[in-house]
Amino acid sequence: MTEDQIYTLLSDSGIYLLGALFLIIIVFKGVRIVPQSEKHVVERFGRLHSVLGPGINFIVPFLDVVAHKISILERQLPTASQDAITKDNVLVQVDTSVFYRITEPEKTVYRIRDVDAAISTTVAGIVRAEIGKMDLDEVQSNRAQLIATIKASVEDAVDDWGIEVTRAEILDVNLDQATRDAMLQQLNAERERRAQVTRAEGAKRAVELNADAELYAAEQVAKARRIQADAEAYATGVVARAIKDNGLEAAQYQVALKQVEALNKLGDGAGKQTIVLPANAIEAFGDAFKMLRGGS
The missing domain is CATH 1.10.287 (Helix Hairpins)
Incomplete structure (x- = not known):
């Protein structure tokens, strides 16, 4: 084999090798396997082109680029505390926690920069607004209703961000020390009032029982007298009949x-x-x- 033949063979082999390598790169670039817990946002020339769901997906190599890989798992925001004033002017500190998941990544990516901070700010404003409509007693007793209202309001606010709010929780409602002392005094006064009512009801019941006993005794005395009078009347009647007959x-x-x-x-x-x-x-x-x- 001459040198020219060897050179030609090597050239042909290099071309085939480069072709195979290019084909591998095309396949590698064009096939995307997306995990079950993610969605991928694809851009073409810097613009949104498509969203890849879980499984095997195909894109155009060198034209389409996976710009964002978004987890669709449920997320929990860190516990946040915010001050709020109730309808009866009581300052409370509310601890809240929100759970959410991204359902439309294309909206989340291109409409909001920091989704966690945006949701936290939205929740804080809604909590203050809703608590401001309620008295302190209502906040304490109707917590489930308050949570449902907050969740619905947050869902409406974040709908344009491609987010689903799965759960909202009010973990605690804290009061300042002065309010706690006032509530404790009110609680003690209410307990004393109930104790007085209980004692008054007991005394009333005792009087009623004593009156019932006296009434029963009087009825028995009257009954005995009536029997005695009936006996005397009967004896008198007997005497009268004897006088009449004899x-x-x-x-x-x-x-x-x-x-x-x-x-x-x-x-x-x-x-x-x-x-x-x-x-x-x-x-x-x-x-x-x-x-x-x-x-x-």
Whole structure:
């Protein structure tokens, strides 16, 4: 093989090698594999051309350039604290945290420079505005509603930036020491008021129970008297019927019984008693005794 042939062979081999190398570079430049957690922004001659999604993508080598690689994973902004004044003029310090993800990288890249700082500033302004519409008690008790309102307002504000706000949280609402002392005094006063109400209700209940007991006792006494009166009325009725049926003898019989009972009570007394009787009493007692013997 002559030198010319060798030179020609080497030249042809170099051309083939350069061609293969160029083809490899073309393939390497034209094929882009995008991870699942990212999106790539492609520019052509310095202008937005396309956005590459996860997987295998093809671009025009040397014309198209991947200018930005944007993570689409959810992000958390650092916890931010901002002062706000409530509707009832109470100064509070609110700690907030926001979670978001980029859904349209082309908007985020070309419309906002520092997305984290922009979202933080937006959240701070919205938190101050929303807390300014509420009293302190409402801020403490309606925190879930406040968070929902803040999230909706932030979503509207950052919509042009290609961002989705996934969650907004109010971590804490801090008060200055003077306000805390005033709230503590108010809390103690409320506890004392409730204690007084409880004691008053207890005393009222005791009076009601005592009145119920006295009423019950009075009802029982009245019931006993009514029974006694019914018994006496029944006895009187019996006597009346006996007098009606037997005439004067029944009446004399009852009088004799009362006289004997009176004499028995006099005889049961302590000491000596002197009894003065009318002259005709002896005859009356005699008739009574006869009637008693007859009745027995």
